[in-house]
Amino acid sequence: xxxxxxxxxxxxxxxxxxxxxxxTETLGLQPHRDRLCVVQISRGDGEADVVQIPRVGPEPVVLxxxxxxxxxxxxxxxxxxxxxxxxxxxxxxxxPVYCTKIASRLARTYTDRHGLKDLVRELIGVELSKQQQSxxxxxxxxxxxxxxxxxxxxxxxxxxxxxxxxxxxxxxxSALAQACFDFLPTRARLDLLEWDETDIxxxx
Amino acid sequence: xxxxxxxxxxxxxxxxxxxxxxxTETLGLQPHRDRLCVVQISRGDGEADVVQIPRVGPEPVVLxxxxxxxxxxxxxxxxxxxxxxxxxxxxxxxxPVYCTKIASRLARTYTDRHGLKDLVRELIGVELSKQQQSxxxxxxxxxxxxxxxxxxxxxxxxxxxxxxxxxxxxxxxSALAQACFDFLPTRARLDLLEWDETDIxxxx
Ligand SMILES: Nc1ncnc2c1ncn2[C@@H]1O[C@H](COP(=O)(O)O)[C@@H](OP(=O)(O)O)[C@H]1O
Ligand SMILES: Nc1ncnc2c1ncn2[C@@H]1O[C@H](COP(=O)(O)O)[C@@H](OP(=O)(O)O)[C@H]1O
Numbered sequence: 001x002x003x004x005x006x007x008x009x010x011x012x013x014x015x016x017x018x019x020x021x022x023x024t025e026t027l028g029l030q031p032h033r034d035r036l037c038v039v040q041i042s043r044g045d046g047e048a049d050v051v052q053i054p055r056v057g058p059e060p061v062v063l064x065x066x067x068x069x070x071x072x073x074x075x076x077x078x079x080x081x082x083x084x085x086x087x088x089x090x091x092x093x094x095x096p097v098y099c100t101k102i103a104s105r106l107a108r109t110y111t112d113r114h115g116l117k118d119l120v121r122e123l124i125g126v127e128l129s130k131q132q133q134s135x136x137x138x139x140x141x142x143x144x145x146x147x148x149x150x151x152x153x154x155x156x157x158x159x160x161x162x163x164x165x166x167x168x169x170x171x172x173x174s175a176l177a178q179a180c181f182d183f184l185p186t187r188a189r190l191d192l193l194e195w196d197e198t199d200i201x202x203x204x
Numbered sequence: 205x206x207x208x209x210x211x212x213x214x215x216x217x218x219x220x221x222x223x224x225x226x227x228t229e230t231l232g233l234q235p236h237r238d239r240l241c242v243v244q245i246s247r248g249d250g251e252a253d254v255v256q257i258p259r260v261g262p263e264p265v266v267l268x269x270x271x272x273x274x275x276x277x278x279x280x281x282x283x284x285x286x287x288x289x290x291x292x293x294x295x296x297x298x299x300p301v302y303c304t305k306i307a308s309r310l311a312r313t314y315t316d317r318h319g320l321k322d323l324v325r326e327l328i329g330v331e332l333s334k335q336q337q338s339x340x341x342x343x344x345x346x347x348x349x350x351x352x353x354x355x356x357x358x359x360x361x362x363x364x365x366x367x368x369x370x371x372x373x374x375x376x377x378s379a380l381a382q383a384c385f386d387f388l389p390t391r392a393r394l395d396l397l398e399w400d401e402t403d404i405x406x407x408x
Contacts, residue, residue: 080405105404114408176397179390180404186383187405193380199403200309200384201284201391204318 003048003151005142009060010041010051016066017043019073021157022094024082025137025150031081031192036089037137039063040150044158048151052142053089060090067094075157077101077116079181083188093185100160102180107167120156123163128152207252207355209346213264214245214255220270221247223277225361226298228286229341229354235285235396240293241341243267244354248362252355256346257293264294271298279361281305281320283385287392297389304364306384311371324360327367332356 021042028034035055042048051063066072067086076082079099087093104114111118117128132149142150168174190200225246232238239259246252255267270276271290280286283303291297308318315322321332336353346354372378394404 078407081407101407102404105399176390176393179387180394183383183387183390184405186380186387189380190384195309200306201388203282203285203305 002046003050003147005147006049006051008052008054008057010049010062010066012062014049014062014066016041016069016072018071019044019075019098019158019161020066021075021154022067022082023076023150023153023157024085026085027138029081031084031088035138036085038142038150039086040154041066042151042154042157046155048154050147050150055138064090064092068092070095073098075100075161077119077153077157077160079184080187080191083185084191087185087188088192093188095185097181097184098161099181099184100157100164102184103161103164103168103177106173106177106180107164107171116153119160124156124159126156128156206250207254207351209351210253210255212256212258212261214253214266214270216266218253218266218270220245220273220276222275223248223279223302223362223365224270225279225358226271226286227280227354227357227361228289230289231342233285235288235292239342240289242346242354243290244358245270246355246358246361250359252358254351254354259342268294268296272296274299277302279304279365281323281357281361281364283388284391284395287389288395291389291392292396297392299389301385301388302365303385303388304361304368306388307365307368307372307381310377310381310384311368311375320357323364328360328363330360332360 021044023040024036025038026034026036036053039051039053040048051060053060067074073096074094075098078101079097083094083097100119101114104119108114117130120126120128129149132146135146168177225248227244228240229242230238230240240257243255243257244252255264257264271278277300278298279302282305283301287298287301304323305318308323312318321334324330324332333353336350339350372381
């Protein structure tokens with residue numbers, strides 16, 4: 001699997017293009033507790049840049065600039081979590097956002113399986129290994145298996161987006177999906193303020 | 205309580221001003237099942253226009269125009285429900301939207317009482333009667349008690365908005381509240397498509 005490993009930041013001369021796939025690996029699922037360890041990015045060309053974020057170190061200025069760039073769409077799977085982590089840890093709210101999990105919920109109403117593995121299997125015909133998902137992403141030196149796993153999580157997001165966009169258009173739900181994507185940065189901010197369990201939109 | 209009762213639509217010469225308080229009465233809480241019976245509107249001047257919507261009849265063209273007017277902010281309490289009903293029944297999605305329940309959730313984190321009665325009591329010092337809330341709003345002739353109740357539900361929303369906006373500004377949550385208000389039309393559309401119980405933003 002072709003990918004480049006970086007320590008601390010993307011290279012200075014990184015050029016994102018109109019859309020990048022982004023995923024993060026953290027020490028756990030609590031953004032206030034668990035630090036950001038890895039940010040993976042792919043331009044959709046079958047390659048990935050895997051950026052290891054050390055516990056202490058200088059700001060990843062190139063990465064932050066790319067994430068904040070309004071001309072670059074950021075494709076996530078379950079953006080809600082990554083946005084909260086990235087905003088909390090790097091102080092930048094990525095946007096504009098596309099989320100393959102929400103697109104799948106709106107387009108694939110014939111199933112309740114909206115995991116990345118399910119999407120990649122059904123829509124692309126590739127079997128993803130999720131073995132390294134729960135591993136020590138805070139390690140100083142990542143294993144080759146970890147790096148491969150991290151890369152594999154972003155390599156298919158562009159293709160997924162294309163398939164899902166076709167389905168959303170067919171069902172006339174593209175605008176609805178876009179409105180949900182646009183709310184995701186706010187959804188992530190609410191999570192960080194502890195409005196994660198209580199639904200802010202509920203009656204009571 | 206000074207208010208005007210109308211049958212079928214607002215008067216032709218109705219002028220809304222920059223913001224109107226809006227509430228609806230329906231035959232129940234299921235927008236696909238329960239029809240829209242009454243739409244109440246106040247300009248914040250202590251008066252209300254109460255529009256009875258007959259089961260069959262011509263389109264309320266003035267009302268629809270006012271609700272759709274992008275220059276007129278619509279203040280609701282629990283907008284999510286009213287937006288779904290108005291969109292489903294009148295085919296118009298009101299906007300821009302302000303919701304006193306969401307503003308209260310974001311500003312008044314010291315309590316879990318975000319009902320209209322609670323808000324009006326604490327922030328304005330007025331005791332609202334909720335006696336007519338569950339009454340037959342589909343009746344051909346509404347009782348005086350019903351009309352008074354319908355009016356009372358919109359008379360305080362402008363004042364509530366003012367108080368809540370002050371609190372939101374103090375806690376630096378105004379932008380967060382605005383982003384939630386902006387999502388409400390989408391939230392209502394999702395409800396009408398049966399994404400009411402399943403949280404579209406949940407992981408699984
Ligand atoms: N409550 C939760 N349960 C499982 N995964 C969660 C989660 N909250 C956030 N996530 C993230 O959602 C991703 C998995 O999504 P899905 O189950 O839809 O495939 C995981 O990313 P990684 O695969 O990058 O670790 C994980 O970080
Ligand atoms: N599940 C629910 N339970 C109670 N009220 C609901 C509701 N869904 C929508 N509503 C609406 O929310 C309003 C009450 O909000 P609150 O409880 O915060 O005061 C009611 O409006 P009306 O008072 O116009 O009938 C009612 O129509």
